[in-house]
Amino acid sequence: MAPPSRLDSMYRSIMLAKFFTKGWGKPENLKRLFAFRKVISNRETCKHLVDANYPIIIDKVEKHPNYQLLDGHFLSPFVNHLPEVVPEESKIARFQVLLPTNWPSEALRPMCLHLAGTGDHFYWRRRLLMARPLLKEASIGSIMLENPFYGSRKPKTQRRSSLHNVSDIFVMGGCLILESLALFHWCEREGFGPLGISGISMGGHMASLAGCSWHKPLPIIPCLSWTTASQVFTHGVMSAGIPWPLLQNQYSSDHVYQDEIWKMLHSPEESSAFKAGVHFSRNYPSSLDHIESLKEESSAKLSNLISPEKFQMKPVLNSVNTSNPKPKELMSASELSRLEALNFMRGIMDECTHLGNFTSPIDPSLSIVVTAEHDAYVPRDGIKSISELWKGCDIRYIDAGHIAAFLFNHGVFRKAIIDAFEKTAQKYYGQSLLTESTKIERDINS
Numbered sequence: 001m002a003p004p005s006r007l008d009s010m011y012r013s014i015m016l017a018k019f020f021t022k023g024w025g026k027p028e029n030l031k032r033l034f035a036f037r038k039v040i041s042n043r044e045t046c047k048h049l050v051d052a053n054y055p056i057i058i059d060k061v062e063k064h065p066n067y068q069l070l071d072g073h074f075l076s077p078f079v080n081h082l083p084e085v086v087p088e089e090s091k092i093a094r095f096q097v098l099l100p101t102n103w104p105s106e107a108l109r110p111m112c113l114h115l116a117g118t119g120d121h122f123y124w125r126r127r128l129l130m131a132r133p134l135l136k137e138a139s140i141g142s143i144m145l146e147n148p149f150y151g152s153r154k155p156k157t158q159r160r161s162s163l164h165n166v167s168d169i170f171v172m173g174g175c176l177i178l179e180s181l182a183l184f185h186w187c188e189r190e191g192f193g194p195l196g197i198s199g200i201s202m203g204g205h206m207a208s209l210a211g212c213s214w215h216k217p218l219p220i221i222p223c224l225s226w227t228t229a230s231q232v233f234t235h236g237v238m239s240a241g242i243p244w245p246l247l248q249n250q251y252s253s254d255h256v257y258q259d260e261i262w263k264m265l266h267s268p269e270e271s272s273a274f275k276a277g278v279h280f281s282r283n284y285p286s287s288l289d290h291i292e293s294l295k296e297e298s299s300a301k302l303s304n305l306i307s308p309e310k311f312q313m314k315p316v317l318n319s320v321n322t323s324n325p326k327p328k329e330l331m332s333a334s335e336l337s338r339l340e341a342l343n344f345m346r347g348i349m350d351e352c353t354h355l356g357n358f359t360s361p362i363d364p365s366l367s368i369v370v371t372a373e374h375d376a377y378v379p380r381d382g383i384k385s386i387s388e389l390w391k392g393c394d395i396r397y398i399d400a401g402h403i404a405a406f407l408f409n410h411g412v413f414r415k416a417i418i419d420a421f422e423k424t425a426q427k428y429y430g431q432s433l434l435t436e437s438t439k440i441e442r443d444i445n446s
Helices: 006-014 027-040 124-138 166-190 202-213 230-234 237-241 244-253 255-264 272-283 287-297 299-305 314-320 333-353 402-408 410-429 436-445
Strands: 057-063 067-075 092-100 111-115 141-145 195-200 220-223 368-372 394-398
Touching: 027 166, 027 255, 027 333, 092 124, 092 166, 111 124, 111 166, 111 202, 124 141, 124 410, 141 166, 166 195, 166 202, 166 333, 195 202, 195 410, 202 220, 220 410, 230 237, 230 333, 244 255, 244 333, 255 333, 368 402, 368 410, 394 410
Parallel strands: 111 141, 111 195, 195 220, 220 368, 368 394
Antiparallel strands: 057 067, 067 092, 092 141
């Protein structure tokens, strides 16, 4: 793994936003969400959650010489299944569509759904940086879906992009998956195709989850995201914006988190090291005896079993390096509580966001993943590569951190989208998306 970007760390240090200031969320809501994850993550069961004729309402159509701009809304299909977990303000999904006035080919009417990244409220940013250039460069239409908890769908008590509860991000993801399916069905009814989905940062990960859930081949182009959100909130620079003492206190004071919710979790990253870390934190200090026996058996095996870099257990390892550890050298109660909260955060994030818990795309070879080599927001070390889960996908690397990649590489993101759509058009439609003049222009600019 390349060294993390200093710019990412500096940028996050001056940001004032705090996440999950009210805690984990209601235990009963978490249990409902985790049970529903088993349904929504399986494409064969998920495809029955949204009807092919799901009602979509177009509120406004603006016609211009070279393009049309549509605004629309619909009831989030997620509300039909778990209404009690969705804030009232987020129940109506709103979207905007940018279309060419005339398509170059009636046989190809490509449409890309763009999901919003962290802090991307309303539509203007995606419309300006992605949709308009894609329309000009390749005649690709765009749909910009407004995130739950953002823009006009933001709860009145929420400040900016700061979600109140950890559970809110799972509600957001569930809504976006089913809303994306509803929009794909609408696109098919309107004669658009090929269809695809993309997003940057958090939007990229949400696009991955939604794209996996569609029952037909489509290109998925996640930018600046990876296989799970667990690293983002436990090892990335955003973890500094989380009120860990509050989460620790809630976790330790309510047995439901430990006794019931833990049993519902499944992480594709559950290596022996992860399981050992969980077991250690939940059974400390008796775990010391077990670790000491392992140490005597094989010090090398111990280092593989519990990795301090991955699980932040260096204080524990320092204590067991002494044959007779003194009380002051043992892990403090606050350190133990922090470790438990970190493990729980990783567990629930993997449960609901790890691509290994979702059906892989119908045709992974259509997908192009764009990632930043020095990303300190989305660390990739120690977790499965997306290439393991999406066999045949194309991974492109930007020599930058998360912030620099976002600020200066929208052209790279758009090229990935165009390339993925071109691959899809040739493979499934038997023709090229690009005109000869467009190809010449791209060759000159590349």
